[in-house]
Amino acid sequence: MSRRSSRPRQTSATSTRIAPVTALAPASPCPCGLSATYADCCGRLHAGAAAPTCEALMRSRYAAFVVQDAAYLLRTWHPDTRPSVIDFDPAMRWVRLEILATTDGSAFHTTGTVTFRAHYTDNGRPDSLHEQSRFVRHEGAWVYSAAVFAD
Numbered sequence: 001m002s003r004r005s006s007r008p009r010q011t012s013a014t015s016t017r018i019a020p021v022t023a024l025a026p027a028s029p030c031p032c033g034l035s036a037t038y039a040d041c042c043g044r045l046h047a048g049a050a051a052p053t054c055e056a057l058m059r060s061r062y063a064a065f066v067v068q069d070a071a072y073l074l075r076t077w078h079p080d081t082r083p084s085v086i087d088f089d090p091a092m093r094w095v096r097l098e099i100l101a102t103t104d105g106s107a108f109h110t111t112g113t114v115t116f117r118a119h120y121t122d123n124g125r126p127d128s129l130h131e132q133s134r135f136v137r138h139e140g141a142w143v144y145s146a147a148v149f150a151d
């Protein structure tokens, strides 16, 4: 999920924001779609727990877009492809994540892919991002490398 953050922007007003700006109660349903609370699901990863699989990292990165945790997105992005800042689009609201397929990406692998559709609204207009993301291990931890395809 990098397309939106790499799109040129007219304003840089939000680009220096680091701390999460969208509060999410620990007991809230996790935005990634699993039937767990945010605290027990992606919130654990945002707080520092390691993602066991590429899918878990993908879910937690989607959830980080929801809560606008730029620091988490940056530290789970491979340094070779990581942008200098995460630029959240204030007109976007992430609605729902669908995981469509995964390859490799378990404790026994060093690479993996996750194909997903992330639903959002842009100024209230429903749209979605369909992407296959590639993940690699970097210093032992899963990190997002790049989009294999995105449409």
Ligand SMILES: [Zn+2]
Residues within 6 Å of the ligand: 030, 031, 032, 033, 034, 041, 042, 043, 059, 060, 063
């Ligand atoms: Zn989650």
